[in-house]
Amino acid sequence: MQTLKVELGERSYPIYIGEGLLGQPELLAPHIAGRQVAIVTNETVGPLYLEQLSRALGAYSVMSVALPDGEAYKNWETLQLIFDALLTARHDRRTTIIALGGGVVGDMAGFAAACYQRGVDFIQVPTTLLSQVDSSVGGKTGINHPLGKNMVGAFYQPNAVVIDTASLKSLPERELSAGLAEVIKYGLICDEPFLGWLEDNVDALRAVDQAALTYAIKRSCEAKAEVVNADERETGVRATLNLGHTFGHAIETQMGYGVWLHGEAVAAGTVMALEMSMRLGWISQQARDRGIRLMQRAGLPVVPPADMTAEQFLQHMAVDKKVIDGRMRLVLLRHLGEAVVTDDYPTEVLQATLAADYRAIAASL
Amino acid sequence: MQTLKVELGERSYPIYIGEGLLGQPELLAPHIAGRQVAIVTNETVGPLYLEQLSRALGAYSVMSVALPDGEAYKNWETLQLIFDALLTARHDRRTTIIALGGGVVGDMAGFAAACYQRGVDFIQVPTTLLSQVDSSVGGKTGINHPLGKNMVGAFYQPNAVVIDTASLKSLPERELSAGLAEVIKYGLICDEPFLGWLEDNVDALRAVDQAALTYAIKRSCEAKAEVVNADERETGVRATLNLGHTFGHAIETQMGYGVWLHGEAVAAGTVMALEMSMRLGWISQQARDRGIRLMQRAGLPVVPPADMTAEQFLQHMAVDKKVIDGRMRLVLLRHLGEAVVTDDYPTEVLQATLAADYRAIAASL
Structure with missing residues (x-):
């Protein structure tokens, strides 16, 4: 495993990179402050990795939300599914949102984390090569507007990024x-x-x-x-x-x-x-x-x-x-x-x- | 006029307080970086003060959005009216959003400023006593969710706050x-x-x-x-x-x-x-x-x-x-x-x- 520290003062965070990291609870635990965890994934990635990640989070109260897959769903209506799930399950401001999927999932889960109760903890678990090299650094989150891509969003840094290179074996x-x-x-x-x-x-x-x-x-x-x-x-x-x-x-x-x-x-x-x-x-x-x-x-x-x-x-x-x-x-x-x-x-x-x-x-x- | 500096490091900003400040362009100009300005107000406050404020902004390309009045409209659908107007008028990331109204207008305009193209400049012009003493400091912005008040939002600081005490003469x-x-x-x-x-x-x-x-x-x-x-x-x-x-x-x-x-x-x-x-x-x-x-x-x-x-x-x-x-x-x-x-x-x-x-x-x- 390789570890890279992104230096941003009090918002610094580590990126862990290696094969099989999804199943390692000790990587996630130091970055989860409360008892509640919400995994945001999509209908394609969820069936492949959600069970493995949930197992690694056995010590927490874990909820998951599977969004429809694709850029076409990177909009407010889909984002609302995340807020609905968090509020229905009464997640408080100490909850941690984990993005499990590609760039669209990361952008939306990150924006949801930036906005839910004005900001909660956030962990990125990117599963595509593009999101691993692009979304892991920079803190860009957001959704599309009918009149333009990524027009509504926030700069919001994750607490940690966990990159399991094994997930690329299932990538087209x-x-x-x-x-x-x-x-x-x-x-x-x-x-x-x-x-x-x-x-x-x-x-x-x-x-x-x-x-x-x-x-x-x-x-x-x-x-x-x-x-x-x-x-x-x-x-x-x-x-x-x-x-x-x-x-x-x-x-x-x-x-x-x-x-x-x-x-x-x-x-x-x-x-x-x-x-x-x-x-x-x-x-x-x-x-x-x-x-x-x-x-x-x-x-x-x-x-x-x-x-x-x-x-x-x-x-x-x-x-x-x-x-x-x-x-x-x-x-x-x-x-x-x-x-x-x-x-x-x-x-x-x-x-x-x-x-x-x-x-x-x-x-x- | 009284001036109060809110000290927040690089996000410090002034609060100007006094009678008749709405008509003073020199207070606003130092806090507007681009050429575009979008005034967000509501149907009650707009008819009272929008013309006066627009006149003070004669040097800029000014657009205004009048939201329906009331807490019941502090939701995503109303927020969307702001994004629609900004994108239709092609406001870029150097635009400045000015909130003219009470707490609801300030919360929504501030959240729109926090999210539009991941953050643009923002000036508060609160016109109710509650918003003058409450929303001027703290950077809380946001909207309500059907399952809870202020559940979606951001901490986002204004560039300046202009409080015209004369606006309280029209307040019920x-x-x-x-x-x-x-x-x-x-x-x-x-x-x-x-x-x-x-x-x-x-x-x-x-x-x-x-x-x-x-x-x-x-x-x-x-x-x-x-x-x-x-x-x-x-x-x-x-x-x-x-x-x-x-x-x-x-x-x-x-x-x-x-x-x-x-x-x-x-x-x-x-x-x-x-x-x-x-x-x-x-x-x-x-x-x-x-x-x-x-x-x-x-x-x-x-x-x-x-x-x-x-x-x-x-x-x-x-x-x-x-x-x-x-x-x-x-x-x-x-x-x-x-x-x-x-x-x-x-x-x-x-x-x-x-x-x-x-x-x-x-x-x-």
Whole structure:
């Protein structure tokens, strides 16, 4: 087992990473203050791991809530199911909410913990690679609004994060790849040596090698913690974590949520950010191609949807949260391993990036 | 104008108190970072003060949302009206939300500010005496759930609070009295000299004397700030602010919300807490009677509903948030001017307190 401490003053917390951690009560006990525990999971993950986790919590009064599975249910109506269950079971303000599942479960359970009686204890048990490397650090919680994703939420830190790498054995291959998109992102934005490690180990990661996954998850969480520590409320450098996300969100919106997985859209969006960084003269063609090739080997798409126009991209990008007072800020690479957030670029370079022939680029590698 | 600084480290903020402050743009400008402002008010307060406030904000892009008036609308559906308006008008994360109204408007606008894009700037402009002395300090925001009051919310601090005492000229007399219940509470729990000042000035306060109100509001906010500073997240001494509230909530619940005003229920609840403190031998009968007499002179009820039984009290008190792991904690007075939170009392004293003849006590004064 690896342990990583996320340093946030009085809100610091540990991330435990390793195989089989779900069944280890001694990891959870120090982080549960009261007698009541509410496990929030979904209809897919619950049948796989709820019994094991509940057994490890035998010393507590445990209740569980299984939400419907999917981004489409990340809304107030579903959140209400959690509040209803907590109040019906008379959970008081010393209760602990445990999120067992992927990013949607973590976002909703975390937001419920942030709001229930104005804040109760919260433990993350992420079961997808994406949520393990993305939601474990940063404290972002929330729900979608009919007019925008993640528009209602809170910054709320967990008391602990328990990552059982064994849970990735049951994860569909496509979702494992989607998680790798975010892992690769950390290499690109702030850790060039890790990028080299990933080139050597991407096959082992796709084969669900437990030691390789433990290392990759730990390194990703470390990288994110470094960035977030420097900027907890996302006013500056934290935005570099959104490499590929502005282009990617546009793809997700255009295609309809769920058609492309988030990680898949981020992969193709990251390729576009690499292309634009190259066109600005900030990275070499060789560097761009290293990034694209790694995404390909991770089983990820590197070409945006064939029929998506530059105008459609611009339209969706304009409503993204990264727009401040009307200026469109983008995350780009100064070098491999160093990202910047900037709205200082010629519009023609953005236009050329949107118009580039990614199919031809991918075919050439 | 009086200015009070609430010290909370990087979340410190000023409270401005005085006559005619609503029309002073220079008070607001330093606390608005972006170009967008959203005023949240209700259908009663909006027609009285929205135009004046909007005029003072002429330099910004101002939008307003008028919520239906009343505690019955302090729920998710009404909160959604705020999010809908913000998203429709494309307010970004640099927007500032201003609450113009009483406690319900402040709680909802504050919770919306806490959650919109995971937190935006927030200014309180409370227009009732209760909200001026209660909501200005402490950062409590939230909404009701069908199964309990204030069960969903956040601790969220405003950037500034602007209290225009002139707004109390339009406040119904009954609501002014309800606000005085909380003012008197501060004297009882932590400031015996202020209690003496109130005995000298209660008539001026009821006559809406601007100087007397400015002093009483400032002293109340100071008292609350001292308590809250010591305990921002309500784990200990902050609970003393709930003097009279556990008994009072039981009255509100039994009668149905809105039949008794919150301050009226707190007044009668405070009388019960005084009675219990006397029965425990902590305060004298003379001290109890001083408190009761002051409530009477402020125009407040000092007798619980005639047909409300001890069992009904206990039943409603048991679901109060102040219950931790099943023990019922009460706020009582050690002395006039010093409150304690305790679950260490003989059950018989609580029973005797619930059974006491408050009508006879009140008649004897």
